[in-house]
Amino acid sequence: MPEPRPPAASAPGGHRARLRADCESCFGLCCVAPAFSASADFAIDKGAGQACPHLRRDFRCAIHDRLRQEGFPGCGVYDCFGAGQQVAQVTFGGRDWRREPGIAGQMFQVFTVMRQLHELLWYLSEALTLKRARPVHRDLSRALDEAERLTRQGPGALAELDVAAHQRAVNTLLLRASELARAGARRTGADLRGADLTGRDLQGADLSGTSLRGARLIGADLRGADLRLADLTGADLRGADLSGADVSRTIFLTQSQLDAARGDLRTRLPPALIVPAHWPPTAMPGHS
Numbered sequence: 001m002p003e004p005r006p007p008a009a010s011a012p013g014g015h016r017a018r019l020r021a022d023c024e025s026c027f028g029l030c031c032v033a034p035a036f037s038a039s040a041d042f043a044i045d046k047g048a049g050q051a052c053p054h055l056r057r058d059f060r061c062a063i064h065d066r067l068r069q070e071g072f073p074g075c076g077v078y079d080c081f082g083a084g085q086q087v088a089q090v091t092f093g094g095r096d097w098r099r100e101p102g103i104a105g106q107m108f109q110v111f112t113v114m115r116q117l118h119e120l121l122w123y124l125s126e127a128l129t130l131k132r133a134r135p136v137h138r139d140l141s142r143a144l145d146e147a148e149r150l151t152r153q154g155p156g157a158l159a160e161l162d163v164a165a166h167q168r169a170v171n172t173l174l175l176r177a178s179e180l181a182r183a184g185a186r187r188t189g190a191d192l193r194g195a196d197l198t199g200r201d202l203q204g205a206d207l208s209g210t211s212l213r214g215a216r217l218i219g220a221d222l223r224g225a226d227l228r229l230a231d232l233t234g235a236d237l238r239g240a241d242l243s244g245a246d247v248s249r250t251i252f253l254t255q256s257q258l259d260a261a262r263g264d265l266r267t268r269l270p271p272a273l274i275v276p277a278h279w280p281p282t283a284m285p286g287h288s
Contacts, residue, residue, distance in 0.1 A: 016125045016272055019082045019118055026084030027096055028059035031075075033108035041074030041238075049108050057098075068278065076278075079256035080111075081118035087111045091155055103155075110158045117151050117163065120170050123233070123252055126272070130251070132184045133177035140177060143170050178211070178231045178251055185209025185229040237261040 021030075032055065035048035046052055054062045054072075061067070067076045087110055088094065097104040124144040127133055133140070147170070150161060182189060189209030196216045204224045211231045219239040226246050233252040242263035247253055248270055258269070259276045269275065 016122060019122050019125070021080050021082060022085040023059075026059065026080075026088045027098070027107075028055050028061075029084045029087060029108065029111045030078055030080050031055040031059075031061065032097075033111045034078075036074060039074075041072075043071030049105065073260075077256045077259035079254065079259075080115050081122050083111060083114035083118045086118065086151060087114050090152075091158065106155050106159055110155050113158050113161055113163050114151060116167060117147055119254075120147050120167065121151075122254065123174050124170065126252060127174055127177040130177055130181040133180045135180060136173060136177050139173055143173055174233070174252070175213075178213075178233070181251055182209045182211070182229050182231060189230060232257065242267045 028051070031052045032049060035050075036042040036046050038045050044053075052061075056062050061075070063070045063072070067073065087107060091110055091114070092103065092107055095103060095107075097107050121144065124140055124147065127140050128137055128144070147166075150158070150166070153161070185208045189207065189211060191211045192215050193211050193213045194215060195212070197220050198216050198218045200217070200220045202225055203221045205222070206226045207230050208226045208228045209230065210227075212235045213231050213233040215232075215235045217235055217237050217240045220237075220241070222240055222242050222245050224244045225242075228246055228249040229251060230247075231251045232247075235257065237257045238260045240261045242258075242261050244264065244266040246268045247258075248268040250270065253270060253273065255273050258273055259278075261276075263276070263279045265275065265279070265281050267275075267279075
């Protein structure tokens, strides 16, 4: 399981401080429920609902302190947005899937749904901090309340929830909030939604106000880039170099995206996010 992160004391948005993984209150659900394939992110294949061989009986990871060295960087960047403890302690009332194997399948299914709902809660909470998105704040608040209501449902209702349909409705609202917020950028950013920018040299680029929703920025050089008011919803930042970049006001950036990227202590972060533990305190060797 990933390393528990402390809540950001200054996190804007009333809900986001609790949307943090509390692994002590979970039953290793992220180490069992999702499937993954052998790749640069995972050293082995693992089926959905199959416990990772490194998951100990106490639900801790046996190689947690050396995930990257053992070939599991994907585990290190995974973020459940607090869905694990919600499912374990609230939805299932502290019932343990190992002690009660009969609930295992449903618990893993509910965890997958809950994680998607909690991710939406993160985005909705952030959208409510965007001052220029005030015209849709009332709708955002209603959507947040509805998502909260859904998270409080019982296991059966959650397992049957059409979460994809709910996501589509909320994403339309989030897109509108993004458009309103980016309209306040000092320049009109380009629309690079879904663009393949893998390995692209974007050092020092002015990307403020740019839509990078779903863009592939794997290994991109973003050193010193200005990403304020850029929309990074779902952007793939694996291996991207954010050393010295300004993401302090980037829209819809998540901790897992930061954890997948490279950077240093010069990288300007939003107050709700923290410096990844694997980032060096200064620029990478050979970088300015």
